[in-house]
Every structure is written in structure tokens, then in C-alpha cells.
Amino acid sequence: MKIDLQKKNILVTGSSRGIGAAISKELGKSGARIAIHYKRERQSAEEIAKIIGNNSKVFKANLQDPDQCELLFKSVLKEFGHIDAIVNNAGTAILSPLNNENWVKEWDKTMSINLRAVGILCKLAIQHFKTRKSGRIINIASRAAFRGDTAEYLAYAASKAGVVSLSKSIARAFGKDGITCFVVAPGWVKTDMANESIQEYGDEYILQGNSLDRLTEPEDIAPIVTLLASGLADHATGTTIDINAASYVH
Ligand SMILES: NC(=O)c1ccc[n+]([C@@H]2O[C@H](COP(=O)([O-])OP(=O)(O)OC[C@H]3O[C@@H](n4cnc5c(N)ncnc54)[C@H](OP(=O)(O)O)[C@@H]3O)[C@@H](O)[C@H]2O)c1
Secondary structure, three states, rough: OOOOOOOOEEOOOOOOOOHHHHHHHHHHOOOOOOEEEEOOOHHHHHHHHHHHHOOOEEEEOOOOHHHHHHHHHHHHHHOOOOOEEEEOOOOOOOOOOOOOHHHHHHHHHHHHHHHHHHHHHHHHHHHHHHHHEEEEEEEEEEOOHOOOOOHHHHHHHHHHHHHHHHHHHHHHHHHHHOEEEEEEEEEOOHHHHHHHHHHHHHHHHHHOOOOOOOEOHHHOOOHHHHHHHHOOOOOOOOOEEEEOOOOOOO
């Protein structure tokens, strides 16, 4: 099986580090031109663009702001001419216990980045893809969408469940427009996001829940996303691919 993404333009949100960076590099290896989106980590985003090549470019946006979501999509479109696929990967996991006086604020922040921004970018992508009769959306959710999470991450799990349901609706509603939509749902992955918890509990604790003998790395997520972006898995539209080392099988 050969995956050829040459002449394909792909927007990957949150690709300055972690899972998004690994996904972008893997897509780039198959020839794709990547719109590398970041919020703060410009230098890292630029280094990734250099590694990928293919005339990839970096774009800044705080996805907590709906206007910046829209501006991001429009800027990529202006620079690249068209977009073939979008990977909604950017996300935040805010530890927020019930007695946190900012609980509502942090609920809203989580929802705005993890769900509202994904909704806005999906809407803009669908409108663009409809004009081309073709397009792929890959949304990065989490095992938490299905299993739930701890008391401190109620908003996180709820936001990711929203992403799953949004993706199913898109797959059902826009297939005849040539648009497919998939979810990738990781378990623990060794990135900055998971680092605090990995340090708190230790590798061994997390490994106990996995069936495999090492923690999942960002590079374990990237090949599946590349396959989904290629079109070789279009008839799996609407599906979720779990990548959690069998720590939650549903
Ligand atoms: N790591 C895990 O264990 C795990 C498990 C399940 C699901 N996931 C999901 O996988 C995705 C990637 O996670 P990760 O572990 O790679 O996270 P990460 O290492 O913390 O990286 C997060 C990325 O999202 C961007 N981002 C954060 N807040 C943003 C905002 N307000 N506006 C725009 N961009 C923002 C960051 O940009 P800057 O670098 O510029 O700040 C960064 O590129 C997330 O959706 C996450 O929920 C992760």
C-alpha cells in the first residue's frame, strides 16, 4: 500500500508539539504540504515546518477565540489556495477539581478550545469541501470520551464526547458531498499534556493499565491519521479508531 499525499494541503491544529507535530511530520513524509498551526510555540512550529519541507507554513491562532478560528482557516486558504483535509488536534486538559473557584471559567475554556473551535473549523471545512466535492476531517478526541475521566477532568471528557458526536453527524450528513469524517481517540500519550500525570503516577502505574509493554508515543498515533487522510479508508467514515494500547476496550 502506497500513500501519496503530494499536492495535498492539510491543516493540522496544535502541531507545534506533541501529537500534532508527529502527525504533521508523518503526513509530510507522504508528500503533503502542511499548515502548521500553533498558539505560543512559534519557534517549534517553524522548526517542524523546516523538517517537513513541501513548502509547509506556520499559522498562529488562539482557538479559544472564535474569530481567530475563522481567521486561521481563511489565512490557510488564502496562502494554499485550497485545503484537502483538516486534522483538529489542538486541545487542552485543565485540572479543575469541584471546589475550584474558577470551575465554570475553566469549563468554558475547555469547551471553547476542545469543542467549539473544532465545531467552527469543521463548519468552515465543510463549506469549503462542498465546493470541491471532496475533503477529509480527522478529529482527535480521547479515550475519556467513552470511558469518562477523573473528578478533576469532567469538562475534558465531556468536550471530547462532544467531538465524537459532532464527527458522527458530519460523517452521516455530508458523505454525499464527498466529505468524510473520522475520530482518533488516544489513551495516555507521552506529551507535555500527559507529562504532569505521568510524573505524578509514574510510567509503571500507567503501564499497568496498558496491554503493551511501553507507553504510547505521538509517533504511534501519526500513521493511522495518515491512512485516514489518504482516502484509503473513506468507507470507515464516522468511525472512531482507538489508540490506547487496549487500556479501554469498548
Ligand atoms: N497526551 C495525551 O495523553 C492525550 C490523550 C488523549 C487525547 N489527547 C488529545 O490529543 C491532542 C493533542 O494533545 P497533546 O498531548 O499533543 O497536547 P500538547 O503536547 O499539550 O500540545 C497541545 C497543542 O495544542 C495547542 N493549543 C493548546 N491550547 C491552544 C489554544 N487555546 N489555541 C490554539 N492552540 C492551542 C498547543 O499550541 P502551543 O504549543 O503553541 O501552545 C499545542 O500545539 C489534544 O486534543 C488532546 O486532548 C492527548
